Amino acid sequence: MNSVDLTVKIGSLTLTNPILLASGTVGYGNEIAEFIDLNKIGGIVTKSLSLKPRKGNPPQRIVETPSGMLNAIGLQNVGVEEFLKEKIPFLKQYDVPLICNIAASSIEEYVECTRLLTTEDFIKAFEINVSCPNVKEGGLQFGNNPIAVGIITQKVKAVTNKPVIVKLSPNVSYISEFAKVVKDNGGDAVSAINTLVGTSFNINTRKPKIHNVFGGLSGPAIKPIALAKVLEIKQKVDIPIIGIGGIMNWKDVVEFMIVGASAVQIGTLNFIDPTASIKMIPEVEQYCLENNITQISELTGSYSSQK
Amino acid sequence: MFIYNSAIEKIIALENNIFLLKAHCPEIASTIQPGQFLNIKVSETTFPLLRRPFSVCDVEGDSIFIMFNILGEGTKLLQKKHIGDTLNIIGPLGNGFSLGGNFETAVIVAGGLGSAPFPYFIKKLNMDKKIACFVGGKSEHDVIQYGMRNVKVSTDDGSLGFKGNVVELLQQELSSYEYSKIKIFGCGPTAMLRSLREFTIKNNIECEVSTECAMACGFGICMGCPTESAKQNDKYLLVCKDGPVFNVKDVVI
Numbered sequence: 001m002n003s004v005d006l007t008v009k010i011g012s013l014t015l016t017n018p019i020l021l022a023s024g025t026v027g028y029g030n031e032i033a034e035f036i037d038l039n040k041i042g043g044i045v046t047k048s049l050s051l052k053p054r055k056g057n058p059p060q061r062i063v064e065t066p067s068g069m070l071n072a073i074g075l076q077n078v079g080v081e082e083f084l085k086e087k088i089p090f091l092k093q094y095d096v097p098l099i100c101n102i103a104a105s106s107i108e109e110y111v112e113c114t115r116l117l118t119t120e121d122f123i124k125a126f127e128i129n130v131s132c133p134n135v136k137e138g139g140l141q142f143g144n145n146p147i148a149v150g151i152i153t154q155k156v157k158a159v160t161n162k163p164v165i166v167k168l169s170p171n172v173s174y175i176s177e178f179a180k181v182v183k184d185n186g187g188d189a190v191s192a193i194n195t196l197v198g199t200s201f202n203i204n205t206r207k208p209k210i211h212n213v214f215g216g217l218s219g220p221a222i223k224p225i226a227l228a229k230v231l232e233i234k235q236k237v238d239i240p241i242i243g244i245g246g247i248m249n250w251k252d253v254v255e256f257m258i259v260g261a262s263a264v265q266i267g268t269l270n271f272i273d274p275t276a277s278i279k280m281i282p283e284v285e286q287y288c289l290e291n292n293i294t295q296i297s298e299l300t301g302s303y304s305s306q307k
Numbered sequence: 308m309f310i311y312n313s314a315i316e317k318i319i320a321l322e323n324n325i326f327l328l329k330a331h332c333p334e335i336a337s338t339i340q341p342g343q344f345l346n347i348k349v350s351e352t353t354f355p356l357l358r359r360p361f362s363v364c365d366v367e368g369d370s371i372f373i374m375f376n377i378l379g380e381g382t383k384l385l386q387k388k389h390i391g392d393t394l395n396i397i398g399p400l401g402n403g404f405s406l407g408g409n410f411e412t413a414v415i416v417a418g419g420l421g422s423a424p425f426p427y428f429i430k431k432l433n434m435d436k437k438i439a440c441f442v443g444g445k446s447e448h449d450v451i452q453y454g455m456r457n458v459k460v461s462t463d464d465g466s467l468g469f470k471g472n473v474v475e476l477l478q479q480e481l482s483s484y485e486y487s488k489i490k491i492f493g494c495g496p497t498a499m500l501r502s503l504r505e506f507t508i509k510n511n512i513e514c515e516v517s518t519e520c521a522m523a524c525g526f527g528i529c530m531g532c533p534t535e536s537a538k539q540n541d542k543y544l545l546v547c548k549d550g551p552v553f554n555v556k557d558v559v560i
């Protein structure tokens with residue numbers, strides 16, 4: 001019987017399959033573990049961690065939009081210290097690559113978080129969030145500034161030997177310029193895309209529906225935009241891409257890989273069907289079998305330019 | 308927590324655009340507690356994208372009931388469902404009401420659709436407890452007495468029962484010597500829960516309230532449903548996981 005090799009490499013990081021769970025949609029793994037076997041997933045990206053705990057934004061944090069949702073959680077998280085002490089032990093029961101997402105308010109904080117976390121062997125890579133649209137300081141302020149993204153990439157790389165993935169903002173004119181900066185400063189990969197800035201108002205009260213006014217749009221509504229951003233990076237910069245944005249089924253995974261993603265992350269879908277990510281793995285494998293693909297990375301960037 | 312497709316067995320129209328939906332889900336029915344909730348995908352498409360949370364209204368054998376009104380697109384779709392259609396349900400979710408304790412009488416205070424969790428609550432309450440229900444609404448059309456017992460009614464416009472809000476009615480009807488013998492269980496609009504909180508804390512009456520907040524997942528991963536903690540200023544509680552039922556002293560409403 002033919003078989004498909006689903007393993008993918010992101011820099012020095014090897015994943016048993018290309019389907020990861022996206023930051024901010026799996027907490028620290030314990031809740032979703034009630035629904036799926038975490039050993040089977042390609043990897044988990046933690047909720048963004050900051051040096052100190054963050055309370056996050058007041059309610060309302062979420063509003064549904066056509067085929068999407070806006071969120072402004074405000075990076076609520078337990079902080080690095082509690083993460084290492086209280087949250088990692090649960091994840092260590094599983095044989096799953098753990099990628100720590102870091103969100104900070106200053107360059108120094110990104111470096112300090114990485115320095116503290118990198119000593120933990122169970123953490124296999126870092127995803128640097130330079131693109132959260134929902135906090136006043138940091139976040140987009142860095143994500144919109146290629147010089148800052150370059151400095152953060154370089155300084156974080158200097159304190160860890162583990163792969164550094166930079167999660168890029170789509171709220172820029174040319175995302176590929178940022179991917180290039182990441183590559184030039186030693187970054188191992190990019191994740192694309194983070195959420196798009198959006199808002200929603202109540203027409204009766206004329207007030208914003210979410211407390212933060214602006215939120216990040218996610219869900220299937222953003223998939224075409226995410227695909228275009230991945231393709232733009234693929235065409236301009238030679239760097240591994242983790243595709244994110246509105247994946248709802250295995251076909252979306254394949255589509256992201258065709259336009260250039262080496263792996264993908266499942267985000268908003270985890271809220272709707274926490275079991276969906278696992279179910280896609282054999283479905284993607286079946287697609288590969290039917291298309292005579294023996295190593296899944298053959299799919300990456302395999303788009304046809306014929307019109 | 309379970310997740311599965313559950314067949315709709317019945318949709319019953321009560322008065323005033325209130326509906327009861329009965330669905331077959333044995334695992335949830337045998338474990339769910341009053342005050343816990345279900346997060347339900349009302350369509351198989353991305354319209355609407357997110358699940359809708361409903362508190363369990365009643366349990367009968369292998370089936371659960373939810374109560375809803377037509378409020379938005381999700382509930383509009385739900386009302387149009389047919390017997391045999393399936394709904395994808397996650398549950399039981401969150402923490403329910405405490406059924407035990409030293410109180411003699413369970414005093415239920417419900418506003419509008421806040422009546423939803425109490426039919427099952429009343430069914431599961433220990434036989435030795437007495438029950439008194441205070442049910443309020445803006446007008447008579449908003450008063451839901453389904454499954455309630457020993458009911459006193461209030462309406463803001465005076466179209467039915469006491470004219471005023473349900474907490475005012477409660478204060479008028481309760482005599483202070485009863486305060487130590489009762490426990491209040493509340494569910495309803497935020498303004499109602501806020502005045503119920505004020506009243507019960509001032510008079511040192513035991514009270515649990517069921518709260519609500521917009522949420523996506525319902526089980527703690529989206530962190531979309533924070534509520535202010537009364538005890539810890541530096542972090543929020545999550546309505547879905549730490550609630551939706553809280554001791555009134557633990558939250559700021």
